Amino acid sequence: MFLVIDIGNTNTVFAIYEQLKSGFQLLKTFRIYSDLRRTPDEYSLIINQSFKFNNYNLKNIDGVAIASVVPEILNNIEIYFRNNLKLPIFKVEAHKLNIEINIQNPNEAGQDRLINAFAVKKMKFDPAIIIDFGTATTFDVIGNGGAYLGGIISPGVNLSIESLYKSTSRLPKISLKSLDNEKNTLLGKSTISAIESGVFWGYVCMIEGLINKLKKYHSPSKVIATGGLSQVFKNNIKSIDLIEQNLTINGLAYFYLSQEKDI
Numbered sequence: 001m002f003l004v005i006d007i008g009n010t011n012t013v014f015a016i017y018e019q020l021k022s023g024f025q026l027l028k029t030f031r032i033y034s035d036l037r038r039t040p041d042e043y044s045l046i047i048n049q050s051f052k053f054n055n056y057n058l059k060n061i062d063g064v065a066i067a068s069v070v071p072e073i074l075n076n077i078e079i080y081f082r083n084n085l086k087l088p089i090f091k092v093e094a095h096k097l098n099i100e101i102n103i104q105n106p107n108e109a110g111q112d113r114l115i116n117a118f119a120v121k122k123m124k125f126d127p128a129i130i131i132d133f134g135t136a137t138t139f140d141v142i143g144n145g146g147a148y149l150g151g152i153i154s155p156g157v158n159l160s161i162e163s164l165y166k167s168t169s170r171l172p173k174i175s176l177k178s179l180d181n182e183k184n185t186l187l188g189k190s191t192i193s194a195i196e197s198g199v200f201w202g203y204v205c206m207i208e209g210l211i212n213k214l215k216k217y218h219s220p221s222k223v224i225a226t227g228g229l230s231q232v233f234k235n236n237i238k239s240i241d242l243i244e245q246n247l248t249i250n251g252l253a254y255f256y257l258s259q260e261k262d263i
Helices: 040-053 071-084 111-122 157-166 191-217 247-260
Strands: 002-007 011-020 023-033 064-068 089-091 128-133 136-142 148-155 222-226
Touching (some): 002 247, 040 071, 089 247, 111 128, 111 136, 128 191, 157 191
Antiparallel strands (some): 011 023
């Protein structure tokens, strides 16, 4: 077995995989809130308890692959593994992915976005436009062979909700929900329903509009959605061709296998 870890700004996802003769199988995932203050000892407790709760033995893990956009968390998790398990750790770096990165400074690209491009290449979905509904909502254009051609970063849905609430004195905080009946929900009849409409239909229009603009210059491209909130929008954004909820962790699994061969 092997473990992959996707360290994001909001959540850190752990995924346990079984290595097969021709690929891998996802066995279990668990996630925790990304906390800069969490120590290596706290990670020891969390990881050990999570493995025991799910009836997996940490001693059966052969190695770890990690993508991170939070260096402080990466450092503490790495300290935990090096001090306790002494496993091979493969950290995502641009030069290890064997894909073209066609931006001004390849080191600026988020590891999660590069590993998504790597996954698209391995899963033979290229060329593609990837929409990742995370802390930020990102759009990444992937060319033939998994080439990373660039992207768009916009504030994430929950970030926008939080900002609206904190920046106004009388507007209530809402929870994001899917609005399926456009005719009945577009025009709000209360403060809450007006905010719900502005957030949900506003993001639907932004996403559809950006996809249409990107497709003018990067067609034909399969549109792939990923990230925790992709399910919320799936019924109202017709230009999404495919939802791959595990795109990033599967990309990390492919990355682990590519690096493990070189041990």
